[in-house]
Amino acid sequence: MPSLACGKLADMKLTHDQCEQARLARDSRFDGRFFTAVKSTGIYCRPVCPAPPPKPENVEYFDNAASAAAAGYRPCLRCRPETAPLSPAWRGSETTVERALGLIHAGELDGPLGPFSERLGVSDRHLRRLFQCHLGVSPLNYALNHRLLFAKQLLAESQLPVMDVALACGFQSRRRFNDAFVRQFRLTPSQVRRGAVGQSQGCCLTLNYRPPLDWAGLLRFLSERALPGVEAIEGEVYRRTFRWQQACGWFELSPIVGKNALALTLHCDQPRAIRPVVQRIRQMFDLDLDPLHLHRQLSKDPVLAGQCGGEMVRLPGIWSEFEALVRAIVGQQISVKGARTILTRLCERFGSPMAGPQLGRTFPQAAQLAGADLSGLGLTQTRAGWISHIAQCYSQGFSAGEGDLASRVATLKTLKGVGDWTAHYVCMRAFGESDAFVASDLGLYHALGLEKGTPKQTLAAAESWRPWRAYGVMLLWSSLGEKR
Template identity: 45%
Template structure:
């Protein structure tokens, strides 16, 4: 990705193809501006164009973001994917604000690396240090808030990870070339903001195709009573981040390729994390072109992709919540699992009062709350209650991390050490909670049934062997195979 094919970039730029939005950026040497491939401005002279794999690389070269196409609104670039797994995991943490209040040393500790080695990996694979990447992330997020909300400038600075208004103003003028107030005055519309806390509406882009209806249906079938609700084309849920509280609502944008996120939080410092979590939850940074080009080599998957080209990998808001859901859902129907999740929430979840949606009544319990819960009040087999209690205790004590910073094989090994959790459950958790694109529950009966082409159903070992050609997108193959059963039914 660090060495872009100029001919491919030229064709995508001239066609303004939205499928390439965010995969590279266009720098114009004569103006010092960098743009998205879909920028509506008049194309520059070819000799003045230089291509960059990331917005951060363009900024590091002294370029400023275009005020017309707004690079901060492009889908997240997966430029680091396929390089170093450690870099990929570090990038996800940085985008969630890991370096806003923490150091590179602390980030490296979370990844099990030395800070020196992490910096070396970033120089090799990204061409910039972690702090440079984090600084550019903060700047573009701040620009997005200035342009899309009416949050006070001081609140924008805090929500973007800046420690002071003075630092924020200096970084904004240097990186954008305008003051935040002047930038805001150029807008054509405004959006409401609450007097306290954070209440704002943001647009989040994706690369087409994207099957929003099927993504929404996936969440609707699994919505936890009191915590989640889907109606009128909108997904809503309660959220809890440390001491912060609130709720989110996600719907498809009225026009263009994107989703609209409505956020209501008590702590503005949680906003950046919330936005990144929602983007991962709805898989907005996926590159369908790369996924389809690999999976289409399999005749069955090729046919399924042509029939439904926009399937994505549904993520989750809370990794622990998804792990609990996966354990409860073992060997029972989706409807049965939803019923039991509702009972669990009513038993251990904290109450939530809101005037926005009366159907949102609780927060999902944290690990400490489930570890201390009276499990006899939940109607389920004793072995499953034991597994859930062990899971909650390990997460609460820190013995088990659900961040996925150690990589997929290490995560699967750690999960399967817990009584009652096998490889199927561990891989399902990795798919949804960790957004691992290569997780693959090979023994899943639905997958084996979808792969059956004759009288004999394949074994898990045979499915694994066939899936080797689907790497690193085996989780997406799962989604297409599962969806084929729904269509057949």
């Protein structure tokens, strides 16, 4: 078997022997990084599958589920490959592939390949060639397998009606969904469905991750910035309201005892939005990180080595690009507590009503703030003007949501009030850009012992952290108890 590339989240390629050792040990660190296919049964599994291990001569390995499916294998009903953390195998090898996979996971390829490839700035032929080279399958096959695996998870874990499951996965009719499901898995949806059908309790799903996850640390960071009514943290439970395009709702997230997984309960008024919303939640809590590799990389730096013990940090996200910008503008040069007070007033005045446990409203949308009277909130006239300008731009379709870090930063800096610090902060918190770096941050100056620091000094100090500078920032903020 050829070596399996693990991209920028691994410092080596997985060989057949390494996959074999991880499979026999049921090592959770490798969950989602490769899949085990059993020739005698025609089934593919996660490396953590609890079933008795098959004989080595009956096993072959694939670095993604789509490749296993293309080879004629169907997913295991016991370990359920659809719940594995997303594989990082494709990351870092080709920027176009990385961007394409991010869009596919967010539900952006449910139709023809032509418009999708144009969005990426390449021809459909070139995109097919890149996917074949890096993943071993075509873009459409990968997207279809991803859609159907998510459908399988919804059928197994949620109580959504089958038609809603079909809509959530990009199908326009139940018949087309059933046909595709049977062709891909050689199972009918009814053979996967568990329990009674209904929607009273919302859509319940399991979100797996690679350990360790410092859930308490994530909640501490988020609780300092939580906006009453929009977000609520109670014990180990996080809740918030959201809008996604025309859909709205709220979700609840909490750890599952004894498992490397979080329990998600999602209430969404439009089934078609469920898939991108779930992917957004995964990104918001950085659930696709390989923390052990990150630890190995950052612990090589003498500045960060002392901060890499215990639980590894993740990048806590903000729900949307627009919300991250508003939060950053409001928080410029004031305390977290002061920014939270102003933002709470903003949400109370302009947020839309939304019912949920300890929740009451959504964060205001761009259209609600464009041209709105922002006086009396505690904002300076200058910052109020900046927010109005930004809201007007976003209400007219502005976005920095695609492209690499440099292009996103450059796009954001065309907005009034957005400098280098703000642009990188938004990329870090809204897009999960691992190499975003707030070079002029006062907290970094203090943590690095720079009494009169400059961006040039912090950039030089962080050069060895690439491409994980954002995580280095989080480690240093954590070490200071920094309220950013």
